[in-house]
Amino acid sequence: MNGSGFAGRTYVVTGGGSGIGRAIALALGAADARVVVAGRTPQKLEETVALIDQEAGHAGRALAVPTDVRDPAAVDALVTAATDRFGRLDGLVNNAAGNFVAPGIDISPNGWRAVVDIVLNGSYYCTRAVARQLREQGTGGSVLSVIATYAWHGHPGTVHSAAAKAGVLAMTRTLAVELAPLGIRLNCVAPGPTETAGAGAALWATDEARAEVLATVPAARFADPAEIADASLFLLGDRASYLTGECLTVDGGQWLGKQVYGRGATPAARGRG
Ligand SMILES: CCC/C=C/C(=O)SCCNC(=O)CCNC(=O)[C@H](O)C(C)(C)COP(=O)([O-])OP(=O)([O-])OC[C@H]1O[C@@H](n2cnc3c(N)ncnc32)[C@H](O)[C@@H]1OP(=O)([O-])[O-]
Ligand SMILES: NC(=O)C1=CN([C@@H]2O[C@H](COP(=O)(O)OP(=O)(O)OC[C@H]3O[C@@H](n4cnc5c(N)ncnc54)[C@H](OP(=O)(O)O)[C@@H]3O)[C@@H](O)[C@H]2O)C=CC1
Numbered sequence: 001m002n003g004s005g006f007a008g009r010t011y012v013v014t015g016g017g018s019g020i021g022r023a024i025a026l027a028l029g030a031a032d033a034r035v036v037v038a039g040r041t042p043q044k045l046e047e048t049v050a051l052i053d054q055e056a057g058h059a060g061r062a063l064a065v066p067t068d069v070r071d072p073a074a075v076d077a078l079v080t081a082a083t084d085r086f087g088r089l090d091g092l093v094n095n096a097a098g099n100f101v102a103p104g105i106d107i108s109p110n111g112w113r114a115v116v117d118i119v120l121n122g123s124y125y126c127t128r129a130v131a132r133q134l135r136e137q138g139t140g141g142s143v144l145s146v147i148a149t150y151a152w153h154g155h156p157g158t159v160h161s162a163a164a165k166a167g168v169l170a171m172t173r174t175l176a177v178e179l180a181p182l183g184i185r186l187n188c189v190a191p192g193p194t195e196t197a198g199a200g201a202a203l204w205a206t207d208e209a210r211a212e213v214l215a216t217v218p219a220a221r222f223a224d225p226a227e228i229a230d231a232s233l234f235l236l237g238d239r240a241s242y243l244t245g246e247c248l249t250v251d252g253g254q255w256l257g258k259q260v261y262g263r264g265a266t267p268a269a270r271g272r273g
Contacts, residue, residue: 005238007032010086012078014069014126015096017044019196020146022051023225024093024232029062030055031233036082038067039096069096069122072129079129088137091236092130094123094145094168097161099202104159112160119164124171131175131184140183142236145172146228147188147247149255158203169247176245185244187235192251194223219252 011028015021016037022044025035029052037045045064052062063085067078082089098118102111127143134141150158151165169188176186193199193213204210214220231250234240249255 004031004233006233008034009090010034010036010082010088011091011093011236012036012038012082012089012126012130013093013095014038014067014122016048016093017041017064019198020191020194020225020228021093021095022048023229024095025062026051026055027226027229027233028236031237033090034086035062036065036078036086037062038065038069038078040066040068042066069126070117072125075122075125075129078126079133083133088139089130089133089141090139091142092126092144093232093236094126094143096122097146099158099161099199101157101203103157107160115160116164116167119161120167120171123168127171127175127186131179131182134184135182141185142240143172143175143184143186144232144236145169145186145188146232147190149190149192149249149251151190151247153255153258172247173245180244185240187240187243187245188247189228189232189235190247190249190251191228192217192223192249192254194225194228196225216257217252217254218257219254221252223250223252 006028011033013021013025013035016025017039025037025048028035035052037048039045042064045066049062049064053059063082065078065081067074069075096118098115123145130143145168147165147168150162151169154162172186172188179186204213228250231248235248
């Protein structure tokens with residue numbers, strides 16, 4: 001990725017201690033960016049930092065800042081820690097999320113709040129804090145939010161997450177217009193089912209559930225987190241310099257392949273996956 005424009009830039013990645021967030025953090029590090037990873041579990045963040053340092057061949061390219069994105073004061077402190085360490089910011093990846101499968105009618109107010117606070121409120125607090133820093137610097141920058149296709153088609157069993165991801169998409173489109181004069185671009189990436197421990201535990205914990213998910217994907221496989229990271233770096237970086245308020249779907253055709261009549265319409269559903 002040399003020559004991609006990331007060298008020397010600094011990006012905050014929430015949920016950077018695992019799964020897709022770690023893959024994005026590693027891809028940024030490999031592109032010579034400086035990376036600040038934030039999440040609730042220090043050990044997972046330090047592992048990501050060690051992997052970035054290992055790839056770079058030296059320490060100092062990455063920083064772990066334990067942060068709960070639901071706490072606006074902690075998010076402000078995250079941005080302060082990042083700028084104290086690296087001098088400036090260039091962008092943000094809103095990747096942190098929480099999820100579980102339950103009928104909407106049975107989710108407790110606290111369960112609803114847990115997911116919406118992380119996904120929607122956390123993304124807003126982080127976007128606000130980073131955008132204020134970019135405005136102060138007068139440099140512009142780029143914000144990417146990781147959402148899901150059910151932000152627009154909905155999905156039974158995850159009403160809290162679908163509603164929160166839809167909110168993040170609306171936030172992105174709104175702020176893309178408000179912040180364009182400051183040179184700040186905002187976009188979303190919507191992954192399809194991606195092989196991560198977090199999503200596996202939350203959404204397809206059994207072999208049967210996993211097979212059901214796979215049957216919905218025309219490409220007949222899960223995504224590798226590195227494939228989501230590739231698309232993410234495109235949206236974050238200069239090759240997407242005139243692109244704002246958009247959402248790039250990276251789902252192996254899953255949502256377009258939704259069945260509207262009886263028999264399975266995808267190769268996997270027909271047993272050829
Ligand atoms: C296509 C896919 C797209 C998206 C993929 C992803 O997002 S993958 C990303 C996947 N990665 C992750 O999800 C990783 C991060 N996930 C997490 O941190 C947790 O799953 C969290 C979101 C619940 C937050 O945890 P926390 O420590 O802040 O909170 P807590 O433990 O105290 O619970 C709060 C409330 O939620 C309730 N509740 C919880 N589970 C269930 C359930 N199964 N059933 C019903 N309710 C449930 C719990 O009972 C409580 O309510 P109560 O009893 O007080 O009324
Ligand atoms: N994997 C998939 O199939 C899909 C994933 N996505 C999205 O991709 C993103 C990454 O998911 P994935 O990598 O699969 O799952 P993970 O569970 O690995 O990632 C979630 C991350 O969010 C962090 N996090 C959770 N709560 C908070 C919080 N309150 N404050 C700060 N960080 C928090 C977790 O770290 P910690 O617990 O240490 O805080 C974890 O690193 C999410 O936005 C998810 O919705 C979208 C579509 C499909």
